Amino acid sequence: MTKQVRQLDRVVIRFAGDSGDGMQLTGDRFTSETAQLGNDISTLPNFPAEIRAPAGTLPGVSSFQVHFADYDILTPGDAPNVLVAMNPAALKANIGDLPRGADIIVNTDEFTKRNLTKVGYAVNPLEDGSLDGYALHPVALTSMTIGALADHAVSKKDAERAKNMFALGLLSWMYSRPYESTIRFLERKFASRPELVAANIAAFKAGWNFGETTEDFGVRYEVKPARMRPGTYRNITGNQALSLGLVAAGVRSGLPVFLGAYPITPASDILHELSKHKRFGVTTMQAEDEIAAIGAALGASYGGSLGITTTSGPGVALKGETISLAVALELPLVIIDVQRAGPSTGMPTKTEQADLNMALFGRHGEAPVAVVAPRSPSDCFFAALEASRIALTYRTPVILLSDNYVANGSEPWLLPEVDSLPDLRVEFATEPNGDDGKTFLPYLRDPVTMARPWAIPGTPGLEHRIGGLEKADKTGDISYDPANHDFMVRTRAARIEGIPVPDLEVEDPDGDARTLVLGWGSTFGPIGAACRALRQRGLPIAQAHLRHLSPMPANLGEVLKAYDRVVIPEMNLGQLAHVVRARYLVDAIPYNQVSGLPFTAAKLESMLEEVVKNG
């Protein structure tokens, strides 16, 4: 039977199943095949909060969403066009996100009375007509997989576990994906157990062939490669990109990297990743708590390393006192906050941008630091380099605000040439800097950067003492002099304000927008997608996105004043809006969502449409 082939420009698929069903891996493989084909991609996993929730229950549902298109896309997609539901729980947990008409592929073998009852289905939704508005594809995934592997020398359990490969094979067929990378992956993954390689490949092919032969799937789809800039790409998550950025900062500065960290979701993966890169002179220390983690990083910075600490909001709260010390010591230090929903333990696996206030203001005394935020998964690489550059050049703590959405989301990354990365080399002080040629003045500043000399222990002749007590200008001696304290407080503020950061760029293709939407961090994708959609409908809108939150770009005030209306969408209750209103006296309109979920482009689009049309 020859099947009809239909062209699509974009598709969003969500793979959902029990935590034990291997949905993350299935999603990853599908993403990799899609990347090989050359589509633009954006992905987002959704992990259950519990590590091992009881099988078949709603809390145990794990999903992975992949959006791919023949043009460049900005988000993992608002709503799936296709849901793969491996059990009743996965169907129940995700059906609400599905638009009518979407394809649903279900594993009918799991729709037993017991499993249905577990999630509160009184009647089987596959039979009661409740899914009539969807294109339902019932597939006996488990039994067909087991059947396909009857001749394989694997246990029934292993055969059953290969059902995710059957599903992957089917979806790969449906969307005409090249599957060589999956075959290679399986060969690598099960290298020590050839029987599993064979079984998983067989399950994959059975799924593919099922698509080819069954009448239920009458159409096959194609999504043509996107026009992307030439170069070598890889798909990367935010946490991976951030880790590589830190390794790159070590290489480009020529300094050893020291990471002090205490495990916390969703930041732990950075610790895991960096602990693999010791050959680059990266030392990772899993400390006894967040305070020790940042303390050790600061101690390493004092000794001439690039000191880094990675954590999430609760950890930043604990680190506050040490960040203040680093402000007083004027030493480089990079603090990475992968934000999650708070307060307190909140929702550790959900996203939020509510630590901006803490980053900007959350310390005792006047303790200004630099703050930067990445806008997308691959941008985490460059944000990490930028945070390191500021820390090293200006001898200051820098807070990098990532969040769960960019940290776990992924997208294709056009790999940069190493030579094109910023040169982060710094010079340690080696000579006395006093007028007499003998004295060393640890707080004599560089006239351009306002940074004090970085005189590391081991340097003869520069022995000096630093500490948290207020220091006299230049000499660094303990000082309680009122005028000196006033001067030092203002100097510490001025040196952060004086860090040169690039001007804010505004995207307003036709130059006729009267409304500006201003964002920061991970909202870039949904805001960008919403703006594009509005423009396509002839509604002009300007978009600007902040990478630097402290100091802010010098032209920000001007940009804000050039528009009639400024809208600031944030996943908090208006923290950036508050700062912008206070600093620039602009009547910015906050738009806030704190559901633990990223904005959908559609929601932003309708909100912005209101503003553009009605002012």
Add this chain to the structure above:
Amino acid sequence: MAEPVALKLTQKDFKSDQEVRWCPGCGDYAILAAVQSFMPELQIPRERTVFVSGIGCSSRFPYYMNTYGMHSIHGRAPAIATGLSVSRPDLSVWVVTGDGDALSIGGNHLIHALRRNVNLKILLFNNRIYGLTKGQYSPTSELGKITKSTPVGSADSPFNPLSLALGAEATFVARTIDSDRKHLQSVLRAAAEHQGSAFVEIYQNCNIFNDGAFETLKDPSTRDEYLIRLEHGQPITFGADGQRCVVHPPGGFGLEVRETASVDPADIVVHDATVAEPAYAFALSRLPGLDLRNTPIGVLRQVQRSSYDERVREQTETAKAKATGSPEDQLAGLLTSGDTWTIL
């Protein structure tokens, strides 16, 4: 390699230009003088010596040493010093802390530094009081201590710092006294030679808020009766004429003090600081009573165990040895690892 030329260093070289600001008569002066006059002996250049402290009267110490130094924040010195020590094996890193700094707010960092066996020399100035904050009781103050914050006496039992350190399996544990410069320096010497964490408790008099806390250990008329001076390889006897001794009572699991005349000399414990099992040193640390009778001073424990620093460095060196190419080339390789695709 040529024989290194001896460094010509004196006590004066280790004095900074800062005016020392402790109360007149404070035991910290004696410790500072003892440390400054001892440092030249180590033959470590001043620039390779770093003192890191927390907060407290005692933690002002680094300002007065003409070496590198950091006066950090309350309780965190062991953590900060760990990062420095691990990343800079060429340095001699000393931590100066107080009983509140090390055992109250910073208790967690202390035990973890000791368990890891970080290459730090930790000097805990124990005055059994919060000096800097003007006289509240501390985690080493005796039960029932009357202070500003405990007008009818404290309700919590104190830590025995040596027992705590031994519980964390510290590899070097010693005690000394501010006023006994010779003893203090002998302990510092042993601590400095130790590879790994060396924990030294120094009894220090705060003449303002807890004067005379250790008087019985200092007064010539009582000290011989109260102090047990430990010497490695020597039978543990004390008292003006050695009339008391330490024995291991059969059946018990601790150590006990007896009249020397009443025991078989063969039963007197011969001090061995190198006993691998910390239980022996722990038993020594439990000898003193509430009135400080039977207080052991000297080195209770000194065993060899690889330091955290060494283990971490070995992992890094092993990984580096396997790597080939310039760091830039390696980075390029790392960036392009995994599944990549090329668009022409």
